[in-house]
Amino acid sequence: MQIRITDSAEVEVVDADDLKALGLASAGHPPQKVADALERTGLGRVEGEHAWLSVDALRAGARGDRGDEWVKKFDGMIDYARTKGWVNDAGEVRAHIE
Numbered sequence: 001m002q003i004r005i006t007d008s009a010e011v012e013v014v015d016a017d018d019l020k021a022l023g024l025a026s027a028g029h030p031p032q033k034v035a036d037a038l039e040r041t042g043l044g045r046v047e048g049e050h051a052w053l054s055v056d057a058l059r060a061g062a063r064g065d066r067g068d069e070w071v072k073k074f075d076g077m078i079d080y081a082r083t084k085g086w087v088n089d090a091g092e093v094r095a096h097i098e
Contacts, residue, residue, distance in 0.1 A: 001013065001014075001015055001019060001021065001022050001023075001062060002014050002015045002018075002021075002023050002025055003022075003023070003025070003043070003051070003053065003058075003095065004024075004027065005025065005026050005027050005029050005033070005034055005037050009029065009036070009037045011041045011043055013061050013062040016062040016063075016064070016070075017070070019074055019076070019077040020077075022053075022077065022081070022093065022095045022096075023095055023096050023097075023098050024095045024096065024097045024098065026097050031046055034046055034051070038051060042057055043057045043058065043061065044057070044095075046097070049096070049097055050094045050095060050097060051094070051095045051096075052090075052092035052093070052095075053095055055078055056091060059071070059074055062074070078093060081093050081094070
């Protein structure tokens with residue numbers, strides 16, 4: 001799954017069915033513009049070289065018309081991230097900013 005910051009600084013979820021990876025494509029925008037876009041949409045925040053994304057907002061934004069099987073796989077991705085220390089107590093998952 002990839003979160004993309006568009007040329008117009010909007011946030012979109014792409015490749016939502018690829019639950020083996022999570023990243024944020026900044027499209028070359030400066031860090032503050034990326035941070036502003038994430039905060040404006042309620043999806044997350046930037047901390048250093050990573051984005052912390054709200055698990056609930058990410059699930060809601062990516063699910064679309066996907067069924068319960070997708071939700072199980074998404075939850076599995078988050079559970080795996082938790083075992084690596086990539087999920088914090090605030091319910092955010094860490095993603096690399098590309």
